[in-house]
Amino acid sequence: MDKNDLDITSLKQKYENMRALGKKVYFDADEFALLAEFYNSEANNAEAESIIEEGLTMHPGSSELMILKAKQLVRSGKFKAALSFIRHMSDDNDLDVPLIKIEAYLHLSLFDEADNLINNIINKDLTEEDYYYFVTEVGFFHNDVDKFDSAITYLEEGLKINNSNIEVIADLAYSYEMKGDFDKAIEYNNKLLDLNPYSFDAWLNLGKLYTINMQYDKSIDAYDFALTIKEDDVTTLKLKAFALHLNDNVDESTALFRKCLAMNPEDDSIYDSLLCLKALSKQYDEMMNILDIKEEQMGSEGILIRRAIVYLHKGDIESAKSLISQIPDDKKDTPEYHMFEGELAFIREDFVAAEASYIKAALLYGRNEGVEEILDKLANICIVQEKYKQAAIYLEELLSISPEYYTAKARLAFVRFEIGSKEPFENIMQQFSDNELRELLALFLGRDTSDFNKLSRESIITRLNEARESRILFKNLKY
Numbered sequence: 001m002d003k004n005d006l007d008i009t010s011l012k013q014k015y016e017n018m019r020a021l022g023k024k025v026y027f028d029a030d031e032f033a034l035l036a037e038f039y040n041s042e043a044n045n046a047e048a049e050s051i052i053e054e055g056l057t058m059h060p061g062s063s064e065l066m067i068l069k070a071k072q073l074v075r076s077g078k079f080k081a082a083l084s085f086i087r088h089m090s091d092d093n094d095l096d097v098p099l100i101k102i103e104a105y106l107h108l109s110l111f112d113e114a115d116n117l118i119n120n121i122i123n124k125d126l127t128e129e130d131y132y133y134f135v136t137e138v139g140f141f142h143n144d145v146d147k148f149d150s151a152i153t154y155l156e157e158g159l160k161i162n163n164s165n166i167e168v169i170a171d172l173a174y175s176y177e178m179k180g181d182f183d184k185a186i187e188y189n190n191k192l193l194d195l196n197p198y199s200f201d202a203w204l205n206l207g208k209l210y211t212i213n214m215q216y217d218k219s220i221d222a223y224d225f226a227l228t229i230k231e232d233d234v235t236t237l238k239l240k241a242f243a244l245h246l247n248d249n250v251d252e253s254t255a256l257f258r259k260c261l262a263m264n265p266e267d268d269s270i271y272d273s274l275l276c277l278k279a280l281s282k283q284y285d286e287m288m289n290i291l292d293i294k295e296e297q298m299g300s301e302g303i304l305i306r307r308a309i310v311y312l313h314k315g316d317i318e319s320a321k322s323l324i325s326q327i328p329d330d331k332k333d334t335p336e337y338h339m340f341e342g343e344l345a346f347i348r349e350d351f352v353a354a355e356a357s358y359i360k361a362a363l364l365y366g367r368n369e370g371v372e373e374i375l376d377k378l379a380n381i382c383i384v385q386e387k388y389k390q391a392a393i394y395l396e397e398l399l400s401i402s403p404e405y406y407t408a409k410a411r412l413a414f415v416r417f418e419i420g421s422k423e424p425f426e427n428i429m430q431q432f433s434d435n436e437l438r439e440l441l442a443l444f445l446g447r448d449t450s451d452f453n454k455l456s457r458e459s460i461i462t463r464l465n466e467a468r469e470s471r472i473l474f475k476n477l478k479y
Contacts, residue, residue, distance in 0.1 A: 029062035216247035
């Protein structure tokens with residue numbers, strides 16, 4: 001029986017009646033397969049798995065049901081079990097069998113086995129349709145295991161055959177973003193928008209990429225397009241507020257964050273964003289006001305420590321210590337408390353103690369939102385101690401979580417030079433645009449970006465190298 005001749009509605013009704021009555025009803029293997037695929041599409045994997053097992057009981061030799069079971073094992077992360085289950089199935093007649101094996105090999109880091117099988121299939125006399133299906137699936141698999149160069153190779157090969165597959169283009173945009181090639185990521189996101197100008201996700205991603213690329217005007221425009229599709233989306237509003245701040249529209253940025261806060265007063269990240277903005281402009285009284293609002297909305301947990309950290313920023317160490325003394329000993333094992341201890345130790349130039357405290361905070365945070373700030377400060381502490389290899393580890397971890405973290409990208413370039421990069425300093429700087437280099441120089445020298453508008457790119461790089469050699473770039477990257 002051809003699957004196209006099957007009516008899933010009546011088949012589903014028949015199956016569910018059977019289950020309700022507790023009876024066994026005979027189904028063909030392809031009927032079991034269709035039912036399993038339907039329940040998988042409904043995200044009811046447990047029901048799909050039950051159907052596959054029941055189908056194999058009735059039809060133990062069905063290759064279709066065996067492939068579905070192997071896919072189910074892969075979907076559940078049971079890669080060794082999947083390989084074991086289909087080890088005797090031939091790779092010749094159905095592309096799904098080698099694809100299951102390749103996906104499992106990649107997740108098990110058996111890269112040579114995966115490459116050998118891929119090459120073996122590609123060298124066969126495949127139809128264009130099969131070739132396209134195979135290379136795009138292999139590309140998706142490589143993205144799943146963070147092998148982005150290989151993913152790009154296979155997905156772009158597929159794009160030569162069909163240049164309008166939205167899923168392929170979206171994965172290519174992702175691959176290039178993860179590689180740090182933001183221009184190519186932007187190019188592919190624009191291709192997505194050519195195919196679907198009303199894609200909210202594409203406009204949102206484009207806004208993020210333009211922000212990472214320091215093209216803030218374009219970023220703000222992209223967020224505005226996203227907001228015409230999904231009005232007052234809080235995530236988009238927050239991202240637009242960040243872009244406005246980076247574009248020196250601080251008042252407009254603050255107003256937008258406050259709008260987000262009014263819409264979602266229990267969103268902890270909005271308070272943190274506002275506190276970050278006010279800390280950058282040293283508006284400490286405003287920071288205290290924001291903490292007052294947060295306490296009123298969300299309770300007092302962690303607020304005392306946050307106020308103490310504001311006092312540290314102000315240089316009022318005694319007031320900070322006075323607040324901290326009010327915290328009971330059994331309430332001190334929190335990320336915020338260890339961050340306070342780390343800040344205090346750093347001010348005292350006890351860098352070993354500062355690093356230890358921030359490591360405790362990082363362990364308590366895990367990879368949750370907020371750990372970026374901790375990793376950033378751990379990198380700074382290591383830089384001050386000239387522990388450049390460890391600083392690079394922290395910065396690489398930070399960028400794996402938050403690729404758009406601009407200052408981390410900058411410092412990592414310098415740190416890699418310090419630990420003996422094979423590339424000369426000028427080559428490392430080629431990854432930055434002229435505007436990025438001006439912003440770096442302004443950051444390192446504590447000046448305004450406009451002070452360097454008339455400098456050529458070569459002059460900026462020379463000044464940056466002088467800042468590196470004199471350690472200014474590290475001195476001005478403290479808290």
